[in-house]
Amino acid sequence: MLFSKNSPGRLAENVMHFARVLRSAGMPVGSDRVHTALAALQVAGLESKRDFHAVLSACLIDRIEHRELFDQAFVLFWRDPDLMGRMRALLLPKVNVKEGAQPPPPENRRLGDALFPHQPNRKPDEPEQEQIEVNAELTWNDREVLRQADFDTMTADEWREAQRLLSQLKLVFEPLPTRRTRRATRPGRADWRATLSAMARHGGELWDTRWRAPRIQSAPLLVLADISGSMSRYSRMLLHFAHALGHADAKVESFVFGTRLTRTTRLLKSRDPDIAVAQVVRSVADWSGGTRITTSLHDFNQHWARRVLTGRSTVLLISDGLEHGDTRQLAFEMERLHKRCRRLVWLNPLLRFDRFEPRAAGIQAMLPHCDRFLPAHNLQSLADLVDVLSAPDTGRRRHH
Amino acid sequence: MSPTPDLALPTSIDDTLSRLAALDYVADRQLATCVYLALKLQRPLFLEGEPGTGKTEIARTLATMLGRPLIRLQCYEGLDLAGAAYEWNYGRQMMEIRLAEATSDNTTDKAGSAKASRDALANELFSERFLTKRALLQAIDPANPVPPVLLIDELDRADEPFEAFLLEVLADYQITIPELGTVKATQPPIVILTSNRTREIHDAVKRRCLYHWVDFPDAKRELDILQRRVPGIGPALAAQIVAFIQKLRSIELTKLPGIAETIEWTRALMELDAMVLDPEVVQHTLGVLLKYQDDIVRMQGSEAARLLDQVREEARVAGSTG
Numbered sequence: 001m002l003f004s005k006n007s008p009g010r011l012a013e014n015v016m017h018f019a020r021v022l023r024s025a026g027m028p029v030g031s032d033r034v035h036t037a038l039a040a041l042q043v044a045g046l047e048s049k050r051d052f053h054a055v056l057s058a059c060l061i062d063r064i065e066h067r068e069l070f071d072q073a074f075v076l077f078w079r080d081p082d083l084m085g086r087m088r089a090l091l092l093p094k095v096n097v098k099e100g101a102q103p104p105p106p107e108n109r110r111l112g113d114a115l116f117p118h119q120p121n122r123k124p125d126e127p128e129q130e131q132i133e134v135n136a137e138l139t140w141n142d143r144e145v146l147r148q149a150d151f152d153t154m155t156a157d158e159w160r161e162a163q164r165l166l167s168q169l170k171l172v173f174e175p176l177p178t179r180r181t182r183r184a185t186r187p188g189r190a191d192w193r194a195t196l197s198a199m200a201r202h203g204g205e206l207w208d209t210r211w212r213a214p215r216i217q218s219a220p221l222l223v224l225a226d227i228s229g230s231m232s233r234y235s236r237m238l239l240h241f242a243h244a245l246g247h248a249d250a251k252v253e254s255f256v257f258g259t260r261l262t263r264t265t266r267l268l269k270s271r272d273p274d275i276a277v278a279q280v281v282r283s284v285a286d287w288s289g290g291t292r293i294t295t296s297l298h299d300f301n302q303h304w305a306r307r308v309l310t311g312r313s314t315v316l317l318i319s320d321g322l323e324h325g326d327t328r329q330l331a332f333e334m335e336r337l338h339k340r341c342r343r344l345v346w347l348n349p350l351l352r353f354d355r356f357e358p359r360a361a362g363i364q365a366m367l368p369h370c371d372r373f374l375p376a377h378n379l380q381s382l383a384d385l386v387d388v389l390s391a392p393d394t395g396r397r398r399h400h
Numbered sequence: 401m402s403p404t405p406d407l408a409l410p411t412s413i414d415d416t417l418s419r420l421a422a423l424d425y426v427a428d429r430q431l432a433t434c435v436y437l438a439l440k441l442q443r444p445l446f447l448e449g450e451p452g453t454g455k456t457e458i459a460r461t462l463a464t465m466l467g468r469p470l471i472r473l474q475c476y477e478g479l480d481l482a483g484a485a486y487e488w489n490y491g492r493q494m495m496e497i498r499l500a501e502a503t504s505d506n507t508t509d510k511a512g513s514a515k516a517s518r519d520a521l522a523n524e525l526f527s528e529r530f531l532t533k534r535a536l537l538q539a540i541d542p543a544n545p546v547p548p549v550l551l552i553d554e555l556d557r558a559d560e561p562f563e564a565f566l567l568e569v570l571a572d573y574q575i576t577i578p579e580l581g582t583v584k585a586t587q588p589p590i591v592i593l594t595s596n597r598t599r600e601i602h603d604a605v606k607r608r609c610l611y612h613w614v615d616f617p618d619a620k621r622e623l624d625i626l627q628r629r630v631p632g633i634g635p636a637l638a639a640q641i642v643a644f645i646q647k648l649r650s651i652e653l654t655k656l657p658g659i660a661e662t663i664e665w666t667r668a669l670m671e672l673d674a675m676v677l678d679p680e681v682v683q684h685t686l687g688v689l690l691k692y693q694d695d696i697v698r699m700q701g702s703e704a705a706r707l708l709d710q711v712r713e714e715a716r717v718a719g720s721t722g
Contacts, residue, residue, distance in 0.1 A: 044437060058433060062611045196493050200522040306597075308599070
C-alpha cells in the first residue's frame with residue numbers, strides 16, 4: 001500500500017506537488033483537475049500503485065501526447081513517496097535515492113527542468129531582441145522596385161520593409177459555405193422558428209417569413225515549409241505571410257521540414273511576427289540544413305494529415321522540389337497529400353528564373369499532384385498568391 | 401445473463417472489470433478504473449483512440465450492465481441544436497395558430513381580450529407540447545424514470561460551435577431553451593464521449609471529463625476478446641489470427657486494423673471454413689482487414705506470407721519450449 005488512508009492531508013499535498021511538476025513540464029493541469037483527482041482518490045486508487053497511476057492519469061491527462069511525459073514524471077515522482085526526501089530532491093541539484101538505485105537521467109528535457117529546476121547546466125532564456133522599427137517611408141517607385149526584389153538578395157533594410165509591406169497586404173480568404181446557417185434578409189431557407197415566433201407575437205395574423213442562409217467561413221490553410229539551406233529565406237518570408245494570415249481571420253496550421261518535420265502552429269501564434277518567426281527558427285534544429293522531402297511528407301501524411309487536414313483545407317507547400325533518390329515514393333506521398341485536401345498550391349522559388357523548366361525528377365514527380373504551381377520569391381508573387389487564395393476555386397473540384 | 405441482473409453501480413474497480421467481462425467486454429484495468437470513476441464521480445468519460453477499439457461498445461455494454469436505456473448521438477459536421485437537443489414542431493404550431501384564428505373569429509372580441517388571447521397564444525405555442533426532444537434533451541429529461549447512458553459518438557466529426565454548446569450539458573446536465581426556460585436532469589445521465597481524433601477537441605470540453613486513450617489490446621486480451629465474441633472458434637486458429645494481427649500492427653500502415661476488424665476477419669475466415677491461416681486465404685480476405693488500397697497493395701504477395709511464417713515459427717518455438 002502506498003499511502004495509509006488516515007493521512008489524507010499529506011496525500012493531497014503530494015498530489016498537488018505532482019500536479020505542479022507536471023505543470024512546469026508543460027502540461028496544462030488546472031487546479032480543477034487536481035480537485036477531481038483528489039475526489040477520485042477518495043473512491044479508488046489507493047489499493048495499488050497501478051490503480052493509483054490509473055486514477056491520476058484519468059484525471060490529470062487530457063491528450064495522448066502527454067501520456068509518456070506523465071508516465072515518466074509518475075515514476076520519478078512517486079518512486080520515493082517520502083515527502084522530505086523529495087523536497088530534498090527538489091531543492092538540491094542531485095537526487096538522493098535510498099539504496100543504490102540510481103535514478104535514470106530524466107528522458108525528457110522539460111521534465112528534467114521541471115523536477116530539478118536549479119541544475120546549473122540550465123541556460124537562462126535569452127531575452128527577446130527588440131526589432132527597431134523602421135519608419136523611413138519609401139516612395140512609390142522604391143516600393144515598386146521592392147515588390148520585384150528577390151527575397152534571397154535583399155539587404156536587411158529591404159527585408160524589414162518587405163515585411164512591413166507584407167503586413168499591409170489586404171488578406172481576403174477564399175470564402176466557403178459551411179453547413180451552419182445564419183439569419184438572412186433574402187429569401188433562401190425559411191427560418192421556421194423565427195417565423196412562428198413572429199407570428200405568435202401578432203396573434204397569428206401576420207405572415208412574415210424569416211430566412212436563413214449558409215454561414216460563410218474562410219477556408220482553413222495549412223503551410224508546409226521547406227527550410228533547407230537554399231529555401232531558408234523564402235520559407236522565412238512565407239512564415240511571416242502565414243503569421244499575417246493567421247492574424248487575419250483564417251485558421252492556419254503550419255509545419256516546417258528540413259531533414260525532419262516539426263509542427264510550428266503554436267509558435268506562430270505569438271502576436272509579434274518577428275518574435276513568432278524567431279521562435280520557429282529557434283525551435284527547429286535543422287534550419288538551413290539538408291532536406292528530405294519524401295520522408296517529411298510521409299511523416300506528415302502518416303501522423304498529422306488525419307488530424308489537421310479537413311476536406312476544406314488549402315495546403316501551401318513551399319519547396320524547391322529538388323529531391324534526390326526515389327522519386328516514385330515522392331510522387332506517392334504527394335498524391336496522398338493531394339487527396340486529403342481541397343487545394344494543393346505548390347510555391348517554388350525556382351520559378352523566378354524565366355527560363356525555368358521543370359526537368360528535375362523530383363519536380364516532375366510532384367507536379368502532377370498539385371492544383372497550382374506558383375513562384376514565391378518576391379512581394380509581387382506573394383500578392384498574387386493572395387489573389388489566388390481569395391478567389392473562389394474555379395479549378396477542378398474533387399468528389400469524395 | 402443471470403435471471404435477476406444486478407443493476408446497481410459497481411462497488412470497486414475489480415467489480416467493474418468482472419461485470420464488464422460478464423457481458424463479454426474485456427477491458428484493461430486502466431479503462432475499468434476510468435469507467436468506475438466516471439460512474440462514481442458522475443463525470444462524463446471522454447474516450448479517444450483509433451477506430452475499432454471498442455469505444456462505442458463500452459457505452460452499449462454499460463447500458464446493458466446497469467439496465468439503463470442507451471441514447472446515442474452520432475455527430476456530424478453542421479450538427480446543430482435542432483438535430484442534437486430539441487426542435488419546435490412547426491407544423492403543429494401552425495395548426496394551433498389557425499385554430500386560434502378560427503375560434504377568435506367566432507367570438508365577438510374587444511380590443512382588450514384580443515391582446516390577451518394573442519399573449520396566451522404566444523405562450524401556448526412555445527410550450528412543452530410543441531417541443532420535439534432530440535438525444536441531448538431526452539438524456540436529461542427530468543421525467544426519465546432512470547438516468548440513461550448518453551453516448552456522444554465521434555465528437556471530432558462535429559464542428560467547434562457544437563462543442564461550445566455541449567459545455568452546458570456536460571458541466572451542469574442542463575439545457576437552456578430560450579422560449580421555455582432551463583431543463584435540468586434530476587439525476588445526471590452517464591455520459592460517454594468518443595473521438596477518433598481526426599481533430600483536436602477543445603480543452604474546455606476535455607476539462608469537464610475524465611480522459612482515457614483506448615489502445616489496441618495486447619495479444620492476451622485480444623485472444624480473450626476474440627474467443628468471447630466469436631464463440632466456436634478453434635484455439636489454434638484464434639491464436640494464429642491474434643499473432644498475425646499483432647504483427648500487422650507493428651507495420652506502418654495508413655490505417656491499422658482494430659479489434660473490430662479482427663472480429664470481422666475471424667468471422668469471414670470461419671465462413672470460408674479455414675482451419676489455419678495460409679497465404680492464399682489471407683490474400684483473399686485482406687479487404688476485411690485493411691481498408692486502404694495502399695495498405696492492401698503493400699500486404700499482398702510476399703509480405704503477408706513473410707508475416708505468416710514468422711507467426712508459425714514463433715508458435716513452433718513456443719510450443720516446443722512450453
